[in-house]
Amino acid sequence: xxxxxxxxDRIVQRVNINLRELGxxxxxxxxxxxxxxxxxxxxxxxxxxxxxxxxxxxxxxNLSGSYFLGxxxxxxxxxxxxxxxxxxxxxxxxxxxxxxxxxxxxxxxGIDIEDSFLIKTLVHNYSHDPETLEKFFIKDTLSTHYANIxxxxxxxxxxxxxSTVDLTTIRDCVIGAYSYVQxxxxxxxxxxxxTIWVRSPDSFNFLYRYSAEKLSNYIHFTPGASPxxxxxxxxxxxxxxxxxxxxxxxIESSRSVPSNSSLDRYAVIKPHTHIGENVLVAQxxxxxxxxxxxxxxxxxxxxxxxxxxxxxxxxxxxxxIIEADLGNDVFVGFNSFLRGCPDCRLIIGRESIIMPHTIxxxxxxxxxxxxxIVWGLVTNQKELEVNSMPIKTFSTIxxxxxxxxxxxxxxxxxxxxxxxxxxxxxxxxxxAYFNGTEHKGHAQKNQHISFNTIQPYPVGKxxxxxxxxxxxP
Amino acid sequence: MKNFLVKDLMVPxxxxxxxxxxxxxLEAVMALEKAQEEFDFEHTQYHHRAILILDSNQRVIxxxxxxxxxxxxxxxxxxxxxxxxxxxxxxSTKSINSxxxxxQLEAGIMGDVYKKAGRMKVEDxxxxxxxxxxVEENSPLxxxxxxxxxxxxxxxxxxxxxxxxxxxxxxxxxxAVFHAMKDSESDR
Numbered sequence: 001x002x003x004x005x006x007x008x009d010r011i012v013q014r015v016n017i018n019l020r021e022l023g024x025x026x027x028x029x030x031x032x033x034x035x036x037x038x039x040x041x042x043x044x045x046x047x048x049x050x051x052x053x054x055x056x057x058x059x060x061x062n063l064s065g066s067y068f069l070g071x072x073x074x075x076x077x078x079x080x081x082x083x084x085x086x087x088x089x090x091x092x093x094x095x096x097x098x099x100x101x102x103x104x105x106x107x108x109x110g111i112d113i114e115d116s117f118l119i120k121t122l123v124h125n126y127s128h129d130p131e132t133l134e135k136f137f138i139k140d141t142l143s144t145h146y147a148n149i150x151x152x153x154x155x156x157x158x159x160x161x162x163s164t165v166d167l168t169t170i171r172d173c174v175i176g177a178y179s180y181v182q183x184x185x186x187x188x189x190x191x192x193x194x195t196i197w198v199r200s201p202d203s204f205n206f207l208y209r210y211s212a213e214k215l216s217n218y219i220h221f222t223p224g225a226s227p228x229x230x231x232x233x234x235x236x237x238x239x240x241x242x243x244x245x246x247x248x249x250x251i252e253s254s255r256s257v258p259s260n261s262s263l264d265r266y267a268v269i270k271p272h273t274h275i276g277e278n279v280l281v282a283q284x285x286x287x288x289x290x291x292x293x294x295x296x297x298x299x300x301x302x303x304x305x306x307x308x309x310x311x312x313x314x315x316x317x318x319x320x321i322i323e324a325d326l327g328n329d330v331f332v333g334f335n336s337f338l339r340g341c342p343d344c345r346l347i348i349g350r351e352s353i354i355m356p357h358t359i360x361x362x363x364x365x366x367x368x369x370x371x372x373i374v375w376g377l378v379t380n381q382k383e384l385e386v387n388s389m390p391i392k393t394f395s396t397i398x399x400x401x402x403x404x405x406x407x408x409x410x411x412x413x414x415x416x417x418x419x420x421x422x423x424x425x426x427x428x429x430x431x432a433y434f435n436g437t438e439h440k441g442h443a444q445k446n447q448h449i450s451f452n453t454i455q456p457y458p459v460g461k462x463x464x465x466x467x468x469x470x471x472x473p
Numbered sequence: 474m475k476n477f478l479v480k481d482l483m484v485p486x487x488x489x490x491x492x493x494x495x496x497x498x499l500e501a502v503m504a505l506e507k508a509q510e511e512f513d514f515e516h517t518q519y520h521h522r523a524i525l526i527l528d529s530n531q532r533v534i535x536x537x538x539x540x541x542x543x544x545x546x547x548x549x550x551x552x553x554x555x556x557x558x559x560x561x562x563x564x565s566t567k568s569i570n571s572x573x574x575x576x577q578l579e580a581g582i583m584g585d586v587y588k589k590a591g592r593m594k595v596e597d598x599x600x601x602x603x604x605x606x607x608v609e610e611n612s613p614l615x616x617x618x619x620x621x622x623x624x625x626x627x628x629x630x631x632x633x634x635x636x637x638x639x640x641x642x643x644x645x646x647x648x649a650v651f652h653a654m655k656d657s658e659s660d661r
Contacts, residue, residue, distance in 0.1 A: 189561065197562055199562065205562065205563055205564055207559065207564070209555075400567075400568045400571060402572075407559065407564070407572075409564050409565065
């Protein structure tokens with residue numbers, strides 16, 4: 001365990017050195033956050049499929065309870081119950097478009113994690129940084145519970161719980177709890193908790209900031225304590241359901257799914273759940289008494305409970321949908337929390353966009369009309385009117401526009417079309433459009449995965465460390 | 474150019490505008506006005522642009538610049554801070570100005586802004602001089618020019634045995650350089 005402690009201290013020091021300009025010390029946040037003895041309890045597992053390069057290298061690291069797929073390297077790092085999902089990495093021979101350039105990818109891209117501590121973090125997608133196309137790096141970074149590092153190389157950063165960095169290279173930044181950042185490239189910024197920021201320079205800029213007081217009911221993170229709030233309670237309450245799927249090595253699925261759909265063996269499926277065609281259910285997804293229509297998906301850390309998704313519904317990483325009915329083509333962004341109740345269901349009309357990190361938490365029935373875009377905190381009809389707009393109207397914005405706590409600058413049409421294109425890309429990547437022969441995606445490619453487990457040293461000086469392992473075809 | 478030393482161009486502390494700590498901005502501005510009136514403009518056409526803040530031992534503890542005084546006019550509350558903070562997120566200056574004006578209009582906060590600012594304390598708006606803002610009185614002017622340019626300062630505090638004895642103003646240094654340029658041209 002001594003070596004594990006040394007490793008943790010070294011990572012904290014490296015992150016702090018990078019954050020010195022911001023005057024930020026992560027030590028009080030990290031101290032005791034995950035007791036080191038937790039790190040020796042869980043096995044790590046990596047998937048093998050014929051569709052993804054088999055290339056893993058683990059060195060001087062702890063990988064407890066973490067999942068790996070695709071080309072990954074982990075050095076001098078601690079990964080606790082994290083998902084390193086390399087099934088969207090660029091491959092040798094691909095062309096990467098950046099502005100007017102087409103750049104040839106000359107080797108398979110890999111996720112490269114070094115000197116970092118990731119806690120229950122999802123790493124997915126591919127590096128969107130044209131300066132580092134073949135290496136999706138995460139170094140000197142500490143991310144906390146349910147953070148998403150999505151297509152975002154990171155160096156010297158601290159990510160709060162339920163935060164997301166999406167398609168953005170981040171350097172020497174603090175990303176506060178439940179903040180969502182999609183801004184291309186940022187450095188030396190301390191982003192307050194609950195900041196939702198989507199920027200495409202010269203095109204649009206969207207900013208919404210949660211009231212600190214209201215957000216703290218859902219998530220708050222203070223030095224010396226674990227993250228607290230309704231989000232944490234919600235996942236903790238369902239933790240036991242995951243234990244069985246992780247405890248049993250060869251689990252037999254009692255549920256049959258269509259041949260063109262994929263149900264990960266590390267997902268929890270409770271009774272009365274329907275999985276339609278071309279559906280992707282990723283590991284650590286939780287489904288209960290719900291209907292997933294054709295082409296829908298549930299990504300990592302998604303919870304879909306007592307709900308109906310008509311079809312082609314994207315529920316991005318960490319999205320939670322409870323007591324809700326979603327029409328076709330509704331998009332629910334990262335870590336959104338949509339909660340109706342049995343006598344007050346949440347109804348979302350078709351083709352609506354629920355922005356990443358949106359909270360809809362109602363105690364009275366609420367209907368979101370079709371083709372609307374919704375952001376921020378909505379607990380009733382009045383707040384819905386402030387924090388939503390018809391997509392068509394949003395598209396007409398040109399210049400500076402504000403509504404409630406949302407501020408927008410630029411062309412609304414560009415913002416909407418960026419979202420639409422992204423949603424279409426996600427559906428395509430997930431295999432929602434598979435017709436039996438063409439347009440295979442994750443729902444079809446991730447079906448036949450065999451998982452191999454690896455374990456750390458059980459005792460001694462190296463207790464908790466995994467031996468250096470290199471896995472090649 | 475004549476081999477000027479810093480002390481040749483400095484304004485002695487006794488001729489500069491100074492106020493004791495604890496003074497209001499209005500008192501500082503009045504001291505500046507008084508210093509201008511009493512200043513000997515025989516050798517320079519430039520006015521003073523700052524006020525030095527002295528502690529009870531007559532030591533300089535800060536410098537209040539024109540910008541410092543103007544800063545006191547800017548409204549300060551959470552809403553304004555939030556608007557200013559938007560700059561970090563890449564919003565244009567035009568948009569930030571427009572939001573600020575809209576807010577000030579709605580909140581009606583421009584009314585007695587001058588009166589309020591005049592009552593504020595100098596300590597809240599002065600700047601504590603940094604290491605690069607001190608220059609020894611016998612230093613050559615080149616040294617002072619280097620410090621002014623690299624640190625983008627409008628003046629330097631001139632010291633003798635560690636005590637501040639005067640202020641070297643950018644305007645006076647510029648005037649000396651300007652005359653030297655003209656002289657070198659006419660010497661050809």
